[in-house]
Amino acid sequence: xxxxxxxxxxxxxxxxxxxxxxxxxxxxxxxxxxxxxxxxxxxxxxxxxxxxxxxxxxxxxxxxxxxxxxxxxxxxxxxxxxxxxxxxxxxxxxxxxxxxxxxxxxxxxxxxxxxxxxxxxxxxxxxxxxxxxxxxxxxxxxxxxxxxxxxxxxxxxxxxxxxxxxxxxxxxxxxxxxxxxxxxxxxxxxxxxxxxxxxxxxxxxxxxxxxxxxxxxxxxxxxxxxxxxxxxxxxxxxxxxxxxxxxxxxxxxxxxxxxxxxxxxxxxxxxxxxxxxxxxxxxxxxxxxxxxxxxxxxxxxxxxxxxxxxxxxxxxxxxxxxxxxxxxxxxxxxxxxxxxxxxxxxxxxxxxxxxxxxxxxxxxxxxxxxxxxxxxxxxxxxxxxxxxxxxxxxxxxxxxxxxxxxxxxxxxxxxxxxxxxxxxxxxxxxxxxxxxxxxxxxxxxxxxxxxxxxxxxxxxxxxxxxxxxxxxxxxxxxxxxxxxxxxxxx
Amino acid sequence: xxxxxxxxxxxxxxxxxxxxxxxxxxxxxxxxxxxxxxxxxxxxxxxxxxxxxxxxxxxxxxxxxxxxxxxxxxxxxxxxxxxxxxxxxxxxxxxxxxxxxxxxxxxxxxxxxxxxxxxxxxxxxxxxxxxxxxxxxxxxxxxxxxxxxxxxxxxxxxxxxxxxxxxxxxxxxxxxxxxxxxxxxxxxxxxxxxxxxxxxxxxxxxxxxxxxxxxxxxxxxxxxxxxxxxxxxxxxxxxxxxxxxxxxxxxxxxxxxxxxxxxxxxxxxxxxxxxxxxxxxxxxxxxxxxxxxxxxxxxxxxxxxxxxxxxxxxxxxxxxxxxxxxxxxxxxxxxxxxxxxxxxxxxxxxxxxxxxxxxxxxxxxxxxxxxxxxxxxxxxxxxxxxxxxxxxxxxxxxxxxxxxxxxxxxxxxxxxxxxxxxxxxxxxxxxxxxxxxxxxxxxxxxxxxxxxxxxxxxxxxxxxxxxxxxxxxxxxxxxxxxxxxxxxxx
Numbered sequence: 001x002x003x004x005x006x007x008x009x010x011x012x013x014x015x016x017x018x019x020x021x022x023x024x025x026x027x028x029x030x031x032x033x034x035x036x037x038x039x040x041x042x043x044x045x046x047x048x049x050x051x052x053x054x055x056x057x058x059x060x061x062x063x064x065x066x067x068x069x070x071x072x073x074x075x076x077x078x079x080x081x082x083x084x085x086x087x088x089x090x091x092x093x094x095x096x097x098x099x100x101x102x103x104x105x106x107x108x109x110x111x112x113x114x115x116x117x118x119x120x121x122x123x124x125x126x127x128x129x130x131x132x133x134x135x136x137x138x139x140x141x142x143x144x145x146x147x148x149x150x151x152x153x154x155x156x157x158x159x160x161x162x163x164x165x166x167x168x169x170x171x172x173x174x175x176x177x178x179x180x181x182x183x184x185x186x187x188x189x190x191x192x193x194x195x196x197x198x199x200x201x202x203x204x205x206x207x208x209x210x211x212x213x214x215x216x217x218x219x220x221x222x223x224x225x226x227x228x229x230x231x232x233x234x235x236x237x238x239x240x241x242x243x244x245x246x247x248x249x250x251x252x253x254x255x256x257x258x259x260x261x262x263x264x265x266x267x268x269x270x271x272x273x274x275x276x277x278x279x280x281x282x283x284x285x286x287x288x289x290x291x292x293x294x295x296x297x298x299x300x301x302x303x304x305x306x307x308x309x310x311x312x313x314x315x316x317x318x319x320x321x322x323x324x325x326x327x328x329x330x331x332x333x334x335x336x337x338x339x340x341x342x343x344x345x346x347x348x349x350x351x352x353x354x355x356x357x358x359x360x361x362x363x364x365x366x367x368x369x370x371x372x373x374x375x376x377x378x379x380x381x382x383x384x385x386x387x388x389x390x391x392x393x394x395x396x397x398x399x400x401x402x403x404x405x406x407x408x409x410x411x412x413x414x415x416x417x418x419x420x421x422x423x424x425x426x427x428x429x430x431x432x433x434x435x436x437x438x439x440x441x442x443x444x445x446x447x448x449x450x451x452x453x454x455x456x457x458x459x460x461x462x463x464x465x466x467x468x469x470x471x472x473x474x475x476x477x478x479x480x481x482x483x484x485x486x487x488x489x490x
Numbered sequence: 491x492x493x494x495x496x497x498x499x500x501x502x503x504x505x506x507x508x509x510x511x512x513x514x515x516x517x518x519x520x521x522x523x524x525x526x527x528x529x530x531x532x533x534x535x536x537x538x539x540x541x542x543x544x545x546x547x548x549x550x551x552x553x554x555x556x557x558x559x560x561x562x563x564x565x566x567x568x569x570x571x572x573x574x575x576x577x578x579x580x581x582x583x584x585x586x587x588x589x590x591x592x593x594x595x596x597x598x599x600x601x602x603x604x605x606x607x608x609x610x611x612x613x614x615x616x617x618x619x620x621x622x623x624x625x626x627x628x629x630x631x632x633x634x635x636x637x638x639x640x641x642x643x644x645x646x647x648x649x650x651x652x653x654x655x656x657x658x659x660x661x662x663x664x665x666x667x668x669x670x671x672x673x674x675x676x677x678x679x680x681x682x683x684x685x686x687x688x689x690x691x692x693x694x695x696x697x698x699x700x701x702x703x704x705x706x707x708x709x710x711x712x713x714x715x716x717x718x719x720x721x722x723x724x725x726x727x728x729x730x731x732x733x734x735x736x737x738x739x740x741x742x743x744x745x746x747x748x749x750x751x752x753x754x755x756x757x758x759x760x761x762x763x764x765x766x767x768x769x770x771x772x773x774x775x776x777x778x779x780x781x782x783x784x785x786x787x788x789x790x791x792x793x794x795x796x797x798x799x800x801x802x803x804x805x806x807x808x809x810x811x812x813x814x815x816x817x818x819x820x821x822x823x824x825x826x827x828x829x830x831x832x833x834x835x836x837x838x839x840x841x842x843x844x845x846x847x848x849x850x851x852x853x854x855x856x857x858x859x860x861x862x863x864x865x866x867x868x869x870x871x872x873x874x875x876x877x878x879x880x881x882x883x884x885x886x887x888x889x890x891x892x893x894x895x896x897x898x899x900x901x902x903x904x905x906x907x908x909x910x911x912x913x914x915x916x917x918x919x920x921x922x923x924x925x926x927x928x929x930x931x932x933x934x935x936x937x938x939x940x941x942x943x944x945x946x947x948x949x950x951x952x953x954x955x956x957x958x959x960x961x962x963x964x965x966x967x968x969x970x971x972x973x974x975x976x977x978x979x980x
Contacts, residue, residue, distance in 0.1 A: 358820030
């Protein structure tokens with residue numbers, strides 16, 4: 001272990017390294033499902049690391065449902081998780097940019113969110129129980145009382161200076177230095193991305209992005225009359241840079257749009273070197289990057305990943321984010337750091353909505369100022385790590401053999417690759433009838449590549465909703481034509 | 491008077507008729523500036539109407555600064571108001587649609603709004619003192635407490651049902667019957683108009699509107715790559731329908747955008763028959779109407795004017811409005827009734843911002859429900875009527891001879907036509923240096939027709955800001971080269 005210890009270049013702590021190695025040993029079958037793993041003390045001796053390091057590493061593996069503690073007995077390898085989704089072919093015959101077709105599915109999925117009777121595995125909304133809603137509401141009320149105009153006036157142009165200052169401070173953790181006046185407040189990250197795309201692209205233009213990608217982007221491209229050029233993405237490594245390079249050298253592209261950290265839907269976080277390389281490639285081809293960092297605050301290991309914007313020396317990366325996943329989706333407080341496109345983005349904001357609501361900006365500013373945000377993030381990251389692991393485990397038990405599932409390291413979405421015979425649109429229909437929403441793979445690409453895939457929102461997984469995973473699993477069995485699935489036929 | 495009484499076809503009350511006739515008598519010089527007018531009793535006998543009718547009519551004339559009461563003496567004709575702006579030539583050589591140029595002016599004007607040190611005669615923002623800010627803030631706080639998720643969840647898709655229901659109820663006063671689900675909540679009326687224009691027009695398309703028109707629309711056309719076809723508008727009658735008809739028969743037009751009630755900037759309210767005719771003409775040419783009813787609740791006479799949407803039997807009128815002028819601009823609560831374009835508008839909303847902020851929707855819904863809105867409107871209409879009249883009077887005294895000014899019957903903007911030698915951009919620059927914002931006429935059209943005009947926001951006129959009107963008047967004198975303007979040269 002000592003030799004690997006010296007290879008450990010700053011970023012990854014030792015316990016992560018240990019957890020990583022043990023997890024590989026399980027993957028490789030060195031420790032098998034149900035088998036006892038060495039005690040903490042034994043492992044500490046064997047790897048020549050401290051007891052505490054192993055303890056922390058075992059804790060991580062427990063959270064990831066790789067091992068489990070059995071009281072008075074020790075640690076055991078959990079029932080084996082389903083395999084990872086297949087790596088895409090990074091060199092598929094390169095399709096040109098494709099026109100985007102209308103999809104009512106997206107609209108239906110987003111509208112279903114308002115139905116409290118449904119189990120919400122469809123949209124990537126956070127767990128209401130993990131939002132600091134009561135505290136935020138109290139802060140909002142108190143801010144309205146102490147603000148001269150009680151929040152009724154416009155936060156015109158850029159948005160509340162106090163909030164923008166706090167965002168600049170917060171995002172330093174991602175390695176990027178922004179001034180208060182580099183940031184503009186938006187109505188959620190959606191408006192941020194919308195403004196960026198509107199400014200960079202004209203109808204008929206082409207946007208490049210990695211597939212599968214967040215379905216509302218597809219709708220956005222469609223509404224703006226844009227074409228999309230899809231580059232394959234690995235479920236563990238993210239966007240294939242070679243394929244991107246190939247795509248850029250053969251097409252005229254107006255912008256690249258990527259969720260760089262805990263990508264939606266794959267959950268993959270681009271390594272720092274990869275972020276740097278991505279920025280370099282785009283710079284070489286003079287293609288601006290719209291970077292959606294919506295999940296950046298939700299790293300399971302608690303280490304805030306960097307952003308591409310940190311490697312941007314020409315101001316061509318437009319960084320977008322929001323507090324919708326961590327504080328309150330309904331507050332619609334997002335932001336954009338448009339770099340050299342600043343003036344154009346302001347003008348676009350003025351014609352799109354003039355300004356975003358003032359009261360919710362006041363509340364978020366105060367929440368960030370009062371210092372509760374870091375503590376809050378620690379709590380929810382842990383909870384989402386556990387939920388994601390538990391849901392993946394439940395999927396492994398409930399879905400047809402051959403189903404593969406991602407191992408996100410942040411955020412709260414799972415991406416499932418089912419046997420090819422399972423049509424995700426049919427599955428969506430069956431699930432919806434039972435009051436369960438899921439997101440069918442088809443809407444994450446303009447190609448038909450993901451017809452047997454689905455995205456699940458793990459944020460709303462709990463012992464109370466486990467039945468819904470089991471139910472959807474049975475439906476998938478049915479569609480796969482591989483089993484009895486008695487429950488749903490009688 | 492009896493004969494005119496029978497001509498009084500329902501809509502206009504008798505006291506309005508009386509006020510109207512007296513106002514004409516003043517205009518015609520039958521009663522001259524400073525002259526005493528007959529007492530209420532004498533006038534009642536002479537016109538064969540009740541004492542109360544004359545009393546009310548005199549009250550209206552007082553508010554409009556046409557007559558003034560002098561204690562223990564009676565009513566006198568006020569100092570003469572400046573003339574109305576000239577009627578435009580309804581048959582100018584018809585220009586084709588014009589490309590829209592960038593204008594940083596608009597952005598500057600809107601950003602200046604955040605500077606509390608300036609006298610805000612530029613943007614058409616309401617008087618903060620006439621917003622129920624404290625009450626709204628209390629309602630917001632209490633709504634957050636009693637809502638299950640404390641307002642943190644998405645009001646997805648259409649927006650809060652309770653708010654939409656209240657809006658449907660409220661807008662019945664304008665003669666239009668809408669169901670709760672015909673309405674979608676937006677981030678202010680700006681987003682509503684933006685969504686409508688986005689859905690109806692593709693880049694390169696042409697929008698028709700009457701000039702002068704709200705400058706942010708010009709920016710919107712520009713950002714969307716649209717051309718604009720301008721139809722003349724009368725300061726007393728609104729859009730010239732003949733000119734519109736001519737324009738439509740010679741151009742392919744994708745949409746018509748009009749502020750039908752108390753138009754910004756002219757303040758003119760389209761007569762009901764004219765609204766009906768406008769809808770008929772557009773229907774004949776198959777051109778959808780985007781109707782911005784932003785000022786509809788601000789009729790000085792307290793009679794809610796109708797909307798074109800009420801005459802729309804094919805669902806091609808898209809009605810847009812908001813509570814930004816009456817309740818709280820910073821709450822960003824607007825709405826849209828998209829008629830047959832409903833599904834397209836929802837899709838556009840989802841990609842633009844997913845949803846608007848929930849907390850402020852809760853507050854406005856409760857404000858409308860609890861019944862305070864009608865009472866609130868009564869109070870602010872009266873205040874804006876007085877402010878508008880007083881500012882027009884101050885303009886008459888301060889500006890160079892030959893300056894003409896509108897007599898709005900609702901809203902709170904004044905449109906000034908100055909002598910042709912006064913360049914409004916120069917005036918804007920001079921005023922800004924003195925901490926006063928005004929809106930130069932040039933930005934209300936793509937033509938150079940309004941270079942000697944300005945729009946003033948009367949909402950912020952008061953005895954405290956009268957000096958600013960006087961100061962701008964002196965600057966105008968200076969630019970007109972007609973006078974001493976000692977104050978600004980020493």
